[in-house]
Amino acid sequence: MNSSTLSRSPRTYSPVNALYAHAEQLQAHSLSDLLGCDSSSAQQRASALAFTFGSLHLDVSKQRITPHTLKLLIDWAHSCGVKEKRQALFSGQKVNISERREALHMAARWPKHKTPPKGMEAAATFCQQQQLRLAGMVSRVHEGRWFGATGQAITDVVHIGVGGSDLGPKLISEALADRPSHEKVRVHYVSTMDGAQLLPLMERLNPATTLLVLASKSFTTADTQFNVRTALAWLSEALEIDISTICHHQLVGVSSKPEKMTAFGIPEAHQLVFKDWIGGRFSLWSPIGVSVAMQLGMEQFNALLAGAHAMDQHFLDAPLEENLPTLLALVGAWNCQFLNIPTHAVLPYDGRLKSLSAYLQQLEMESNGKSVGLDGRSVNHATCPIMWGDVGPNAQHAFYQLLHQGGHTVSADFVAVAKRDVVATDEVSRALCAQEQLTLANCLAQSQLFALGDDAIPVSLRGHMAQGYRGNHPNSLLLLQELNPWSIGALLALYEHKVFVQSVLWNLNPFDQPGVELGKQLATSLYEMLAGETLAHNNVKDPSTEQLLCKINEWRQ
Template identity: 40%
Template sequence: MRVRCDTTTAWPRLHRHFEQRGRGFDLRQAFTADRARFDAFSQEAPEIFADLSKNLIDREAEALLFELARECGVEAHRDAMFAGERINSTEGRAVKHWLLRAGGEAGEGDAVLVRQALESMLAYAGQVRADAAITDVVNIGIGGSDLGPQMAVAALETFRDPGKRFHFVSNVDGHELAGVLRGLKAGNTLFLVASKTFTTLETMTNARSARRWFEEQGGRDVARHFAALTTNVEAARDFGITSTFGFWDWVGGRYSLWSTIGLPIAIAIGAAQFQDLLRGANAMDAHFRSQPLESNLPVRLGLLDVWYRNFHGFTSRCIAPYHSALKRLPAYLQQLEMESNGKRVDAQGQPLPFATSPVLWGEPGTNGQHAYFQMLHQGTDTVPVEFIAVRQPAHALPVHHELLLANALAQAQALMQGKPDPGGHRHFPGNRPSTFFLLESLTPASLGALLALHEHRVFVSGSVWGIDSFDQWGVELGKVLAQDIAQRFTSLSLNGLDDSTAGLLRRIHPPI
């Protein structure tokens, strides 16, 4: 039985510390009183330097949080995951996405299957890369089958094959698919259909429409121009697809870019760079598994999230990547954290008396500065901000990168320091927290480490809260009801509907 945070002895002690020291904590005074604060609250981890010193936390609070983690059994829970135990209790599944980047040099069972699947996927990616006739690759998926690959292909744009364009279609809204197809030629396009079961409503609707467009444009060889990332080989074969790449039920969707779902990434950057992506993540896995809590970056971040959510009462966190290639990272992290930890009951199904996942949101800097930073600096809510910067640019344009980094540093500084104004309108209260992640350069290895860092951070906060971070039942009800409503466009029946839904259906479909 896992130990939930509010049943520990550290929990009330944290509350007392917050009331005595945390509620009125002032960052500016903290730096004045502790000249070693930056060193104490910053650290190196694989591929990443993290500065946590501009957060509303002191050494005593962090020490109590480490005690909380130990009482909650975070280390044992972590070790159970890496041992392949079924820690996804509501679905009775192991959680082994880490195995996908473990190297596969040795081992048996799943490790052998992982290596074989990776070799097969990378070989196919190499064939596509060598095929000059294929100029466009369209990934059709949704959720983890879209967000991860789309984010990574954009992030690693400087490593991409210049002879190919990559497109991602996820929304069942036909405007998205139609917009992509408008610029394509059937003979030059490869479609990747990513659906574990090959039944996902949005994905299969888009896939069937793509095949119909392909045939109407004169395409004849579906087997050459379509591949499937699925375990339902028979359904894919019925669709006309012979190239299929499977994965396992211990790979959750939001953790699946490391699997064959990463095929568009492998086509974009090649086998060697894809292996580097895995190696970067594996290095962070090793850090998480081996480092003591006090020097374990995912642990420190996950506990900071608990401190902010349950003691300071902060309801959201802003992600501000100061690199345009990371434009899809906020959306990726939204799913990772909010689908994992957006839970109202613990792993035993008991209602929780405390808050869980915050709302994640954000845009790349410096665009965000001209959109919502007004609220971050002078709004009534305190929102912790996470800056992600890259020291070395991947372009040779003078001045740009220095200005970009100067803005990132200045925004973090301004949030902390503030500026008084007796008139009020120009008053910046300051004391607004932020974390600063610095990568040497944006490479497959550093991206892999960054993503694994956030995976493990989410694991830690979920472990403390005593929830199952690896199921996602909350997405199911709406999907079931959507199928029922879709049938009513044909049946014209309103039986059993609430008055609001029935009224809207009449408005949308007047014959009903």
């Protein structure tokens, strides 16, 4: 771009306009051109676009950016006030404007021995008090001192939640419980409102030794309420004990509404509370994570919090040019807003991270999937891309064909784990080591093929295999040294802060979710009609829905 285009006159220069102009110029250059294979400039570019924080490494050299792109993006971040709004977030200002609340989920992982930022002190103290209560409950279960209604010690925990009260804890449970020796107690997750996850548990768990954890910020979510009532009915019927007694012995409540937990029949000693300034999709670190702690132990849970806090500190202190959450956010915004790439795939190359894409779908799309800014005006471009994905090795045998040779352009995050320690015999260890190497090789190969397309085909194979690999799919690679509580805590906090930075760039409130409410209200009215309680007079009538209701009623009779 010439100097006249980038004139920094206060009257004419705009970081956003400069980025649009720069994006138009970059359209003439493929990722193959930018990577440049063996050239020294390509080597310098690759080195300049790789960043390491602790045991987490971020490589964005396969993105359609140059160091100059990064400079323009950093200018944009400064012009939007990312540094100032980052400080406001950590100091407890009411950054959730529509709900007039702070957003202090970072307080839930702030260490007791470390002074929090001014404005976060009371929040951190409250969270630390709840962590002590949580630790006490965990100890009771692990030491065999928590008894069910018939006097038998708890062996299984059924965690009942949905959305943020389910996705985060479930992800951590799957990621860190790769060997049975890690588990202190068995934990099972129930979220679907149709009972499909609950029914098999009712068939195989011992009702006398099962503890229910009801995790619900509002304590009114229909999905969770229906599941817990069914579970309580099962325990009551199986044990021949009234539900109020079951609640007293075999139910833990986690909510921001202690008065509703009490009214439900949960004793105060079995209640864990978090404040409404922790949003549901940011609540893993709060007492919502109690089931993770019961499964893995407090040492593992505290290490998870420590990894997230380390990323908090990095986000708060590091200059934007070296700040991993800011860089990930800027690259994502560049792809979505300036390169007009509508979807983003999350592709973990480790089966333990099978729920990562679902977790990030909620985190990103519920936070920034909005078209009205903080000023009440419509945003005239896409904000959040459509997030999707699967475990990489499985995806290679499913939708990669379309990505490689179809007509769609996507961006992607590849997530890989460099090493994995397994206690096994020498022969099994060697076999597993070979599998890990194959998995990493596939991850690197697919990332390369996404970027280079046909240019990734070695000269020796050209003419001997099909061509038509599109390439030009920009992708980042996030490499974890190993998958442990610290590293996954840091990884998820990285994405949380990415979401916040993008909300600043797009002038959005990432901490509310008004778009989910109307569907729930319509469903309530239709449920009452299906249950024969009322007519669906609160719903807009349309012939399609009416004929479906008729067919459902016909088949249910």
